[in-house]
Amino acid sequence: MDIITDIASTMLAQLQKPTLSFLIGGMLLAAMGSKFEIPQPVYKFVVILLLLKVGIGAGMSVRDANLAQLVVPAVGAAVVGIAIVLIGARTIARTRGISHMDGMATAGLFGAVSASTLAAGMAVLDSENIAYEGFIGALYPFMDVAALVTAIVLAKLAEARQGAAAVQGGTMTIGGARAGGPTVEGGLVRTILKDTVQSPAISALLLGLALGLFARPETVYASFYEPLFRGLLSILMLIMGMEAWQRLSEMKGVAHAYIAYGLLAPLVHGALGFGAGLIAHEVTGFSAGGTVLLAIMAASSSDISGPPTMRGALPKANPSAYVGTSTGLGTPVAILSIPLWMALADALIGF
Structure with a gap:
C-alpha cells in the first residue's frame, strides 16, 4: 500500500511542476478553443535562449571538472546515451501504429538527462552521507548531447530514405549508385549529420557548450539566462501543450505502447548506466555514489x-507522445528507482 501511495504522490508532484503543468495548461486552452497563441518569432527566440542557457551551464560544469578523472565516466555516459537511443530505435520506434519520428523523439528524450532527477538523486545521497565525485554534474552533457544528436540523425535519416523510396518507387539512385550502396549511405549520413549540427536547436546547444568551455560567461549567465529560464520554459510548454492537443488523436490505439515504454525503459536504461559506472569503478576507482548517480542519469528522461x-x-x-511519456511516466519511475541503484551499489561496491 505504501508503494502505491508513493507512486501516486510522485506523479502528483510531477503534474504540479512547470514542465508538465504548463503543458497540460496548453492542452486545456486548445481543448476550450482558445485563440491564445505565441507568435512564431517569439517561440524561436525562446527556444534559442533556453538551449543557450543549457549549453552554457553544461560547458561551465565541464570546464571546472577534473579532466583526468572525467574521461572514463564521460565516455561511458556518452556511450550509454547513444545505446539508449539505439534501443528505442529497435523498440518504441518500430511499434506498429507509432510513427518512426514520434518513436525516435521519445527515445531521444529518454536517452537525454533530467537535471531535476539528477538533483533529486544527489539530495538523497547527501541525506545518507554517501560521497560522490564533484564533477558528476559535468557528466550530463555528454549523455544528453550524444542521445539527442543520435536520435535526430537517425530520425532524419529514416525520413530521407522513406522520401526517396516514395519518389523513386523504392530505388534511390545518386550518381548511378543504388541507395543501399555504402557510398550513397555514407553521403546521406554525412548530409543528415551536417544538417543536424547546423540546425538552430543543436547549433544553439553546441554554441552554449563552447562558450561555457572557452569563455567566461558567468556574469551574463547569472544575471540574464538563469533568472529567465523557468519563465521561458513555461511559455515553451504552453505552446507544446496546445500543439499536443491538436495532435492527440494520433495516439489513439497506441497509448498502451507508450505506457509500457515509459514504465519499463527507465529501469533498463538505469541498468545500462549502472553497468557503465561499474566499469568506471574498476578502471579509475569511480565511487559507489558516482555509480548510483550515473544510473539515475541514464534512468531519467530530459525535461x-x-x-x-x-x-x-x-x-x-x-x-x-514524447513529452507525455518521458515526463509523465518516465520521470516518476526514474525517481522511484533511486533506492534500487543504491542497494545495488552497496551490494556490489559498498558505500
Missing part, C-alpha cells in the same frame, strides 16, 4: 534540453 531540441529539430514529431 529541459530535450523538448525544445526535439521541437526545433523534429517539428513533425508529436509532443503529446
Whole structure:
C-alpha cells in the first residue's frame, strides 16, 4: 500500500511542476478553443535562449571538472546515451501504429538527462552521507548531447530514405549508385549529420557548450539566462501543450505502447548506466555514489534540453507522445528507482 501511495504522490508532484503543468495548461486552452497563441518569432527566440542557457551551464560544469578523472565516466555516459537511443530505435520506434519520428523523439528524450532527477538523486545521497565525485554534474552533457544528436540523425535519416523510396518507387539512385550502396549511405549520413549540427536547436546547444568551455560567461549567465529560464520554459510548454492537443488523436490505439515504454525503459536504461559506472569503478576507482548517480542519469528522461531540441529539430514529431511519456511516466519511475541503484551499489561496491 505504501508503494502505491508513493507512486501516486510522485506523479502528483510531477503534474504540479512547470514542465508538465504548463503543458497540460496548453492542452486545456486548445481543448476550450482558445485563440491564445505565441507568435512564431517569439517561440524561436525562446527556444534559442533556453538551449543557450543549457549549453552554457553544461560547458561551465565541464570546464571546472577534473579532466583526468572525467574521461572514463564521460565516455561511458556518452556511450550509454547513444545505446539508449539505439534501443528505442529497435523498440518504441518500430511499434506498429507509432510513427518512426514520434518513436525516435521519445527515445531521444529518454536517452537525454533530467537535471531535476539528477538533483533529486544527489539530495538523497547527501541525506545518507554517501560521497560522490564533484564533477558528476559535468557528466550530463555528454549523455544528453550524444542521445539527442543520435536520435535526430537517425530520425532524419529514416525520413530521407522513406522520401526517396516514395519518389523513386523504392530505388534511390545518386550518381548511378543504388541507395543501399555504402557510398550513397555514407553521403546521406554525412548530409543528415551536417544538417543536424547546423540546425538552430543543436547549433544553439553546441554554441552554449563552447562558450561555457572557452569563455567566461558567468556574469551574463547569472544575471540574464538563469533568472529567465523557468519563465521561458513555461511559455515553451504552453505552446507544446496546445500543439499536443491538436495532435492527440494520433495516439489513439497506441497509448498502451507508450505506457509500457515509459514504465519499463527507465529501469533498463538505469541498468545500462549502472553497468557503465561499474566499469568506471574498476578502471579509475569511480565511487559507489558516482555509480548510483550515473544510473539515475541514464534512468531519467530530459525535461529541459530535450523538448525544445526535439521541437526545433523534429517539428513533425508529436509532443503529446514524447513529452507525455518521458515526463509523465518516465520521470516518476526514474525517481522511484533511486533506492534500487543504491542497494545495488552497496551490494556490489559498498558505500
